[in-house]
Amino acid sequence: MLFSATLPNWIARTAQKYLNNPKTVAVDADIHASPDIEHIVYEISKAEKFRALKTLISQQSGSTLVFGRTKHGVKKLAAQLAGFGYQAEAIQGNLGQNARERVMNKFRSGKLPILVATNVAARGLDIQKIDRVINFDIPDSPQLFTHRTGRTGRMGRRGQSITFLTPEDIRQWQGIERFIRQKFPRKKWGTN
Numbered sequence: 001m002l003f004s005a006t007l008p009n010w011i012a013r014t015a016q017k018y019l020n021n022p023k024t025v026a027v028d029a030d031i032h033a034s035p036d037i038e039h040i041v042y043e044i045s046k047a048e049k050f051r052a053l054k055t056l057i058s059q060q061s062g063s064t065l066v067f068g069r070t071k072h073g074v075k076k077l078a079a080q081l082a083g084f085g086y087q088a089e090a091i092q093g094n095l096g097q098n099a100r101e102r103v104m105n106k107f108r109s110g111k112l113p114i115l116v117a118t119n120v121a122a123r124g125l126d127i128q129k130i131d132r133v134i135n136f137d138i139p140d141s142p143q144l145f146t147h148r149t150g151r152t153g154r155m156g157r158r159g160q161s162i163t164f165l166t167p168e169d170i171r172q173w174q175g176i177e178r179f180i181r182q183k184f185p186r187k188k189w190g191t192n
Contacts, residue, residue: 008143037149041163041173044189049164050080052189053136056162057086057114062131063107066116067148069137077136078116088114091121119144127151135163138172142179164189 002015007024015022044052057064068074071092078090089103089112106112108127115121119139130152139145152159165173165186177183 036158037152038158038160039149039163039184040160041165041184041186042189043186044164044166046166046168048189049136049166050077052164053077053134054081054084054086056132056134057081060132062113063110063129064114064132064134065121065127065130065151066114066134066136067121067139068116068118069140071118073137074116074118078114081114081116086114087112088116090116092118093120119148121151129157130159132160132162135161138163138165138169138176140172142176145176146180 002011002019002022007026042052053066066074066077066088068077071094074090074092078088081088089106091100091103095103103112103115104127107115110129116136133149133152135145135148139148149161152161163173163184
């Protein structure tokens with residue numbers, strides 16, 4: 001059996017290659033965001049992003065999953081946060097299995113309040129309680145946005161999804177909103 005939250009072409013090809021007479025079960029694909037997730041989009045400059053991240057993390061307690069774009073970027077971001085005294089570690093594709101499990105166990109248990117991750121943490125991980133997802137870098141596709149934000153607000157719990165939107169990201173962000181057929185209100189960072 002093969003289970004997947006989405007069925008991109010490469011997964012469908014893999015299923016056809018390895019499964020005998022596979023059947024596809026599709027569940028309402030038009031549901032793109034849980035009503036238990038509060039979405040906040042901040043228009044922000046690249047130079048302000050790290051300071052804004054520190055501010056948001058300092059304002060609330062609870063578990064926070066911060067998504068970055070690249071392996072190097074998330075390692076650097078976690079190290080920067082740790083340098084300012086935050087308990088933060090990174091998970092990304094180059095991390096060995098033992099190290100990945102160690103970090104994930106700390107995050108699941110609440111001993112690690114901040115996990116900085118690439119899209120490797122956007123799907124397929126069983127983490128019950130994530131209070132907030134922060135898209136430090138916007139995802140490359142609408143599907144990844146859905147998977148990232150779907151890490152919070154699970155099992156009847158409320159969650160929060162915060163996205164930093166730089167001027168360079170506007171066109172890509174508009175494509176995400178068009179695809180998911182939802183426009184999120186934007187705020188300029190630093191204004192109430």
